[in-house]
Amino acid sequence: MAKILPFKGFLPPASLAELVSSPPYDTLSSDEARSRTKNNNKSFLRVIKPEVDFKIGTEPSARKLHEHAAINLRNYISNGNLLEDKDQYLYIYQISMGAHVQTGIIAAVSVEEYDSGIIKKHEYTRPEKEDDRTMHIQVTKANTGPVFLTFRNDGSFNNQISGVINKDKDISFKADDGTLHSIWRIKDSNIINEISAYFKRVQSLYIADGHHRAASASRVHKEMTKNKPTHNAKESYNYFLATIFPHDEMQIMGYNRVVKDLCGLSDEQFISKLRENFDIQKLSNKRGPKEKFSFTMFLGNHWYCITAKQQIIKEDSVLRLDASILQRHILEPILKIEDPRTDKRIDFVGGIRGLEELERRCSSDAKVAFALYPVSIEDLFRVSDDNKVMPPKSTWFEPKLRSGLIVRFLD
Secondary structure (H helix, E strand, O other), X not given: OOOEEOEOOEEOOOOOHHHHOEOOHHHOOHHHHHHHHOOOOOOOHHHHOHHHHOOOOOOOOHHHHHHXXXXXXXXXXXXXXXXXXXXXXXXXXXXXXXXXXXXXXXXXXXXXXXXHOOEEOOOOOOHHHHHHHHHHHHHHOEEOOOEEEEEOOOOOHHHHHHXXXXXXXXXXXXXXXXXXXXXXXXXXXXXXXXXXXXXXXXXXXXXXXXXXXXXXXXXXXXXXXXXXXXXXXXXXXXEEEEEEEEHHHOOEEOEEEEEOOXXXXXXXXXXXXXXXXXXXXXXXXXXXXXXXXXXXXXXXXXXXXXXXXXXXXXXXXXXXXXXXXXXXXXXXXXXXOXXXXXXXXXXXXXXXXXXXXXXXXXXXXXXXXXXXXXXXXXXXXXXXXXXXXOOOOOOEEOOOOOEOOOEEEOO
């Protein structure tokens, strides 16, 4: 079962939602965040990336920086940029990007179910990033950004919410990237109970994005229960903020790679080594890969299609992923990139940026680029159900959730 709870949210007034809401904290660099807040002091980036309030090189470190975020968050409330709801609600969140529409639920979900594996993961977390998010929750005493979850839709989920989304939206706006965001409050206790009962029949929830936020919520829970002898499992820190979308409305793009050099090889030598495990075809124009086990590569101002030979395709849920094939048969043995999480010679480019970004990088700071076919949602389920992890930077979900649309406090 998956346990979800209503909660008393803090939301921006509908007239300010476009200004207050922001991209997630981990999709922008500090410089990009500073640029976005330069002419918008209401942006929620001042809470989730509080370094934007300081000149480069003068930012306080660690706890002091998160204390500044907490001050900004309280000021948002006192200034009316965030308003407390009168009661505990579930919320419907709909995002549209072009023809793609996905509609889900915003709720509080159980830390215990995350710890026990009912909420499943598919990525490792980095200790330093987990430390940072843990401190952010502890100091702000809030979930300032949701964990992005999905579940296997049995086909009846839309029936649970249809009566609400036919009513007027509480918040609706177009973001600066062209995506449309809408929120409805679910105030009817009968509908809340019906949706909660529906999710009790859902066997598992799966983390799509937000592994560090979920792991940090678990760490905060452990520390707070340790320091509270009267813990009764009903406290708000037993739950964390999540947005839950059905699997058949998820959109995953490829997560591409660029590498700075060929590790001393010429273009011809590199291609020759590739032929051991891949069929290679030079393309007349640029295009992305059209199927699984196939990549497109930009090298020497030319595009190539490289397709894995059957001999290297495995049945294992992780080893058969395109990112694994690329790592095990190109990046590590030929380009000597053993750990893509730490090696400075490799960088990752979200599919939303297009093939043009790969060409641009190869004309500036990279030698070769690989475009990957998107991971399927079934791949994600399979890896998670096997209690395994994908290679780093395997999934790029679009559209992105907005932060600052709903904040959930722990006290």
